[in-house]
Amino acid sequence: MENLRAIYTIWLRDVKRFWRDKPRMIGTVAQASLFLFVLGTGLGRGLAGAFAGGRDPFLAPGIDYVVFIYPGIIGMTILFTSLFSALSIIWDREFGFLKEVLVAPISRSAVAIGKALGGATVALFQGTIMLVFAPFVGVALTPGMVIKLWLFMFLIAFSFTSMGIVIAARMRTMEGFHMIMNFVALPMFFLSGAMFPLKGLPGWMECLVNMDPLTYGVDMLRYTVVGLNQYPLSRDLLVMVGFGLLMIVLAVFEFNRAD
Amino acid sequence: MDKIIEVESLTKKFGELVAVDCVSFDVEKGEIFGFLGPNGAGKSTTINMLCTLLKPTSGGAILNGFDVLKEPHAVRRSIGLVFQDPSLDDRLTARENLEFHAMVYNLAPKDMWDRIAEVLRLVDLEDRQNDLVRNFSGGMKRRLEIARGLIHYPKVLFLDEPTLGLDPQTRNHIWQYVHDLKEREEITIFLTTHYMDEAENCGRIAIIDYGRIIALDTPDGLKRQVGGDIITIKTVDNERAAREIKERYGLEVSRDDGSLKFEIVRGEEFIPDLISGLSIEITSINWRKPTLEDVFLKLTGRAIREEDAGPVDRMRMYARTKGRR
């Protein structure tokens, strides 16, 4: 009971801070729109033949490029927002607030779980804003689809926030933050198949793609939105749930490790 | 009197560096206990160990009857903390910071609001409670931190350099609150400072240097360790005057830029004697009661003041203001 209240308190703070940080909220939407509409439209024209025409068996999903990347961009938004939220722990350390949390008579596990849920909520919110773009992309969302998407988005967000916490727990300086964004977040995004179909890739890349947890996240979103999938949905879910559990356990462990 | 904190051979090493070197002391219930020492003496490190944020290398402590090592949660519930470095969430309002604290310390929801109002009143921040903390001045932030540390009715309040970096007026204010607090709540206050004059506010003071406690007493008791009052004189010939004072009165005289300094009990009675007895003309004379500064100088041979910090200390201070450990 006491721990539930602690989790709620930590969650509430993250949500409040996010809600007040409108520039961040808008920035995330702007970044996503840039990818979706500018890159999507630009690249889409060149790829139109291959994509919509359906001549090439590998590169022929038979849909518009923008529609193809739309679920990928939702996945990107969730990945970036989750990691950003988790890495705010480094900020808290730098600005001293983390001490206030760590010296409180609450279990460290509650702190980690509260953080993970907070980041997940915030990322879910950003993902939901992305759903508003559906009509502009030319995707019709039904209420059933939206509910499924919410579930999947939350699962992805929770997993990646937990991953971010595991990373942030050991990081002492702000510089590390940009490193993580560049060397973890971007590769994960590129390899996830958010921007291109994962067919006929060279072996080394296919290997990396299969190791990238976001691949399965994007796959389940894409399956829900446009009915296109790389792997069976059950496999996507299995990988994502497994990854999420592993990460939250590690996050709790990291927080309990006294320093 | 009851002991609220009992520290036994507490030691902390950071690699080669012994930050806290086998200190033992007791703090009595209800007193204002001060840790006085220069930068890097080990004050914050000791507090961090007492509040369970840092594991001692060896030794231990009992706080409010709980073992710091074995019962960290009970210890945490018993203490309030104001850290040396700011620890507020400046994107939240003052009130939200207090609410966060009340909730993680699991205050009963029905008491929570009254208590928050009460501590806000104590530090005069009621009318600013809904402002974001980032818009607060340094002194207001400090007051808010004190208020926050009090919310959960702690038995001991730790104040690590509560007035560091504040202007003299605000510093006086903070002390006012600390004294008010002692009147109103049943609380023991453990504070650190390297301002000599502020240490006078404490009931007892431990002087700490290089991780060791080198003296522990009431401010007056400490000052008695200095051999009486301090007299500083200037003469037309300091060399001869020094010799004469030494021969005639058997006093230890120290020279510092152009003046002579010595200690003597009941200095005010000694002055007329000195003026008539000395064959060299005196151009100025100064008499004062000893300060803690003198005590520190006497015990360590060094002054405590910040400007006397060596290059290593200065580096450390720089690193600290950059917020890095």
Ligand SMILES: Nc1ncnc2c1ncn2[C@@H]1O[C@H](COP(=O)(O)OP(=O)(O)OP(=O)(O)O)[C@@H](O)[C@H]1O
């Ligand atoms: N995490 C750490 N790692 C390594 N050395 C440390 C660490 N924390 C403190 N020290 C060192 O331990 C010594 C004592 O530091 P401490 O912060 O306790 O001093 P202090 O008395 O609080 O000084 P100040 O008045 O400057 O706050 C210093 O030499 C400091 O550099």
Ligand SMILES: [Mg+2]
């Ligand atoms: Mg300190």
